[in-house]
Amino acid sequence: MKILGIIPARYASTRFPAKILADIKGKTMIRRVYEQVVQAKHLAQVVVATDHEEIAKEVRNFGGKVVMTQATHPSGTDRCQEALQVLEKELYTKFDYVLNIQGDEPFIQPEQIDLLANALIEGRGEVELATMISRATSQEELDNNSEVFVTMNTAWEALYFSRFPIPFQQKVARKDWLQHQTYYKHLGMYAYRTDILSKITQLSPSSLEIAESLEQLRWVQNGYKIKLVLTDLESYCIDTPEDLANLIEKFA
Numbered sequence: 001m002k003i004l005g006i007i008p009a010r011y012a013s014t015r016f017p018a019k020i021l022a023d024i025k026g027k028t029m030i031r032r033v034y035e036q037v038v039q040a041k042h043l044a045q046v047v048v049a050t051d052h053e054e055i056a057k058e059v060r061n062f063g064g065k066v067v068m069t070q071a072t073h074p075s076g077t078d079r080c081q082e083a084l085q086v087l088e089k090e091l092y093t094k095f096d097y098v099l100n101i102q103g104d105e106p107f108i109q110p111e112q113i114d115l116l117a118n119a120l121i122e123g124r125g126e127v128e129l130a131t132m133i134s135r136a137t138s139q140e141e142l143d144n145n146s147e148v149f150v151t152m153n154t155a156w157e158a159l160y161f162s163r164f165p166i167p168f169q170q171k172v173a174r175k176d177w178l179q180h181q182t183y184y185k186h187l188g189m190y191a192y193r194t195d196i197l198s199k200i201t202q203l204s205p206s207s208l209e210i211a212e213s214l215e216q217l218r219w220v221q222n223g224y225k226i227k228l229v230l231t232d233l234e235s236y237c238i239d240t241p242e243d244l245a246n247l248i249e250k251f252a
């Protein structure tokens with residue numbers, strides 16, 4: 001099974017412009033992400049997909065593989081689809097799956113990537129889409145508006161994603177919710193079977209996606225199955241300069 005790792009890296013960012021090129025103790029953020037990703041055991045190839053020549057230049061400077069993509073893509077998923085098409089044509093090969101690894105998570109662990117890849121390998125091509133989740137362990141996480149939560153069926157396939165903690169417990173005080181239910185947080189790494197990736201990028205935005213501003217709801221609403229893979233390792237996404245400063249201090 002051939003799995004392609006793609007790191008979408010766009011230059012524009014409302015809250016933190018050019019964050020991909022931010023310095024983290026002598027290395028750019030994108031370099032640190034790349035160096036973590038290439039340590040994963042189950043990726044046949046790793047590439048950065050970007051819309052900006054400055055990012056591309058940086059990736060080439062540290063010896064990474066880069067693919068230039070359009071600046072108009074509405075999501076990392078769409079950027080992954082274009083990068084996949086470019087690479088398959090360039091390399092004269094076909095990939096079975098694409099792993100979309102966030103370019104703003106410089107502390108991602110190779111073990112997390114391999115855990116998600118293993119779910120694809122064990123699924124023997126039957127897994128359409130997959131993503132990673134972790135357990136919420138504090139009230140602070142439940143109250144964090146930046147978190148996305150997910151519920152699942154007994155086959156560990158997503159039923160619904162929400163920016164509100166789900167399930168809602170009608171007869172329990174919110175401060176006691178964690179004592180009565182397990183809550184799962186969504187972590188932003190996706191796996192797509194390549195034929196499914198082609199299909200979902202042709203879908204129009206759905207009503208649930210628009211309501212919650214979560215693209216994965218478009219896939220669920222259109223009947224696609226998203227396998228959920230549980231990790232005990234934390235994921236740290238950098239959205240603002242303050243996030244970066246806090247994480248540098250945390251991992252100092």
